[in-house]
Amino acid sequence: MDWQSLTVVSSVISFGTLENLFPFFTFKESFDKRVYTNLVLGLINALTNSFTVALLLNWIWQQTLWFGIFHFINSPVLKIVLSFFLLDGYMYGWHRLMHTLPIAWRFHKVHHTELLMNTSTAYRFHPVEAILANLPKLFLIWLFGITLQNLLLYEVLLACELIFHHSNWAIPLKIDRYLSCFIVTPNYHRSHHSQLKKEATSNYASFFTIWDILFKSYNYPQSPKTIKLGLFPVKKELNLINLLKLPF
Ligand SMILES: [Zn+2]
Ligand SMILES: [Zn+2]
Secondary structure, eight states: OOHHHHHHHHHHHHHHHHHHHSBSSOOOSOHHHHHHHHHHHHHHHHHHHHHTHHHHHHHHHHOOSOOOGGGGOOOHHHHHHHHHHHHHHHHHHHHHHHHHSHHHHHHHHHHHTOSSOOGGGGGOOOHHHHHHTHHHHHHHHHHHTOOHHHHHHHHHHHHHHHHHHHSOBOOOHHHHHHHTTTBOOHHHHHHHTBSSHHHHTSOOOSSBTHHHHHTTOOOOOSOGGGOOBSOTTOOSOOOHHHHHHTTO
């Protein structure tokens, strides 16, 4: 197994175990019921992306006409840092757009129909959103000349962070609040999954919370235990077919 897969699998096992040992909200559904739909969606998304985005990426890295803006920077460390912040800033903008543009929200609301957030929610995205999210990113990769290594580093760490902040792990409130000054934490993201519009239209960050602080969408929940997760008026867990049909 390569280091990327090993890191992501380790995160799934670690945070999956922690959310079962120390749950924030009591799980009402069995393990297989709550992860099945999300993991199938994750699998569909991984397959469709490997036939589209991966091929386009390959083409970008093979062309020799333009090496990108980062080509003019000598320091490899600076290139890593800039690539990381550029990709993370893009993720913030994309996520905010998903909540602002009515047509985009139709697809993104699939992610918000989860009634009880857990590690597998990190994979709950409509395939249309999962592919479209990568297209402007491909342009950025070409424009700035982000390398395969730097892209992989961000994507792997982001995957671990998504698994972490979607987990139902009850981290002590003080630690969660402190960490949320830097990175997205479970309580911080729980608020984004709230049924209340005011809470759901804040905390758009994916990795670093600096974007929410800069663009005034930072909102740490006052009483995380009272958050009602999900999307009003969806009361029952939707099956795979209904989730795929939801935007139409
Ligand atoms: Zn969202
Ligand atoms: Zn989420």
